[in-house]
Amino acid sequence: MFRLLPPLLLLVVLGSACATLRGRADELARNGQFVEAAAIYDELVTKNPFEKELVSERDGLRGKALGQLLGNARRYRLEGIDEKAEDDLLRFLDRRAQWNSKLNGGLESSLLEEMEGTHKHLRLTISSPAKLGLALTAEETLVRKRPLLSHKEMVVIQREMESVVVQSGKEVCQRLRDVPSDDAPHWRELVSRYCRHWREFAPEPPPAPELTAAPSWTGQVGGLDSARMELLRTRLTRAFESSPWFSPAASHHPELSLAGRFTTLRDSRSVELTAPYTEKVPYTDHEERTETVEVPYDVEEEYTDKNGEKKTRKVTKVHTYTRSFTVAVTRYRDVARTFEFHALRLSVEHELTLSSSGVLDARRGPMSAVLQDHLSESAYEHDVTFGPGDVSPRRANFTPPESWLEERVEQMSARFAQTLQEHWRESYCTTPARTLDEAARCARAGATLPTPAYQVLSEVLGDDAARVPSLFVTR
Structure with a gap:
């Protein structure tokens, strides 16, 4: 049964957890891992938003983390490792935006210097190839740098880079048209x-002349109803329309064939299952014990009274000895048992074979894409409950054939697309x-x-x- 912890104990548990997290954060900070330490303090402040000390510690770590990231960027820049410098600059800007942090004068100055270094580097890697007519090369670098340039601090640089790349592309377009x-x-x-x-x-x-319109489909896949066949044809047609062979303006529709079979086999049989468990069985054992026995006895002893006369009197003394005896005791031993019960063993097996083929290049043999796959699942089903053997009612839960088949159709579509691309490459x-x-x-x-x-x-x-x-x- 779930029980609520007493309020005092709950506070102790929470305080212990916070102390553990804080200790870990402080250790990270001592090791110079300020970003990671600040992230833990974020969690602590979320749990204790009104604890001013935690908020102060967190803000201090954030400042150190930002200084560290920007310092790393400046160091890499001075060493001529521009890509690493911009990686750390991106991390700096991401964290600053996430934390909505205000920078002191020193960090503001360093940021301006780092932005200028980035500007010079991007002019070299983006503007220079763009001005040489390599618009696609420049665009590739621009796309890679977009996460950095998307920050508001970089908007002027971003506009300049995008402008020079687009202008280059337009100029090359004019040249290619001629x-x-x-x-x-x-x-x-x-x-x-x-x-x-x-x-x-x-x-x-x-x-x-090598290009075609969408294909027309012939053939049938056994075991698929009309809806599933339509799904298959639609997915393969979509793959074809993304292939090198397709042109929406072409008039020729190549004839491609579909073949294969989808089968589902189900089985149910009664089986006897065995669940091992351990039972504690009592037995009688004999145990040797000892006890101390005190036996009183009387003796006469002499004494001298106050007048100096010797007299005798009886006194009782105790004789102590130890005796051993055997007693019967009940003990328990673990005995391995088995619990036998009846269940149904249910099984299902899906098997699919798909192929698509057709002639796309008259100089060559037909293109062919093939997919074969199967799925076998089994499970036991019963209503038996037996606690010692951890036996409880079970129900079979199999993969729905519709979802399995749809995944295979997606795989066939991807294989079909790859085959079309390879067929084009081999042809041309x-x-x-x-x-x-x-x-x-x-x-x-x-x-x-x-x-x-x-x-x-x-x-x-x-x-x-x-x-x-x-x-x-x-x-």
Whole structure:
């Protein structure tokens, strides 16, 4: 039964817990771990909001933590380790915002110096490549630095960096639109996507002959009803529409087939179960004991009275001796027992085989994606209660087949998408690219470019060529 602690005892317990937490926080502070120590004091103040000493200690630790973080940032900056400096600056700004802390003059001055150091570093890593026409490279760094630049102290730097990156992207877009692109639909689509990325316009070409519309589906998966089949087709169609093969403007619908089977087997059988337990069994034992016996006896003794005459008198004395005897005692021993009872053993097994195949590249064999999986579960069910053997009623609780099947459909969708990407790469990235159109066609895979394709694209885009595949990744 749950019982409330007496008020005095409750205060003692809470006080002991607080003392333990405070001791741990003070130890962290002695070791220079001010951020961690301040976090524990936050917890203590939450529990004791009116204890001024705790609030004062917490505020002092917060100040030391902020000073430590900003000091680390300044030290790394002076050592030329800019990335680590900005990591600690971010932690400083995060904590300052979280704690709503006001800075003293020294910290304000250090913060301004660190912001200036960050500004110089970002001009080097963002502005410089942007001004060289490497807008995607600059944007990649900008995205990585967004958590830092999102703080209100950094808003001026953020606007400058975003402006220079966007301007670079717009200028590169203009340059790419002027590149001759007759009979190069993949290159023209790359340019269109690049410009659209920077909210600029570039005409989108008609779909290249390799591209298709959403597939039409044939075939059936045994064991799936119409609703589940529709779910499967919908998820796979969505994966196809995110693949390199798809264009919403294409007119050709490839025919892809579905096959496989979903089965569920259930079984129920009566079984006899055994629960071990221990019983304390009484038995009679004999125990040797000893006792001290005092036997009185009378003796005559002489004494001299006050007149000096010798007389005799009887006195009682005690004779002491020890005797041993045996007594019967009841003892208990642990005896292993078993409790036998009947139960139902229920089992269920789901098994799924899925495959999708079809011809997407007439020069090659069919693309095929396959998934096989199964789930076996079993449990006992009964209404028996037997405390000594820790036996209580049980009910089987199995994974619902609908949720298990939906997870497998998601897995099939991911495998299907990966297979489509690999099929595109094998079709259009294995032969060395010689033209911008061939390199752009390979980039549609949304994966790392092979060296020949990178070299062709880098002649126009420089190092940004490595980041071009990201333009084709559907998010």
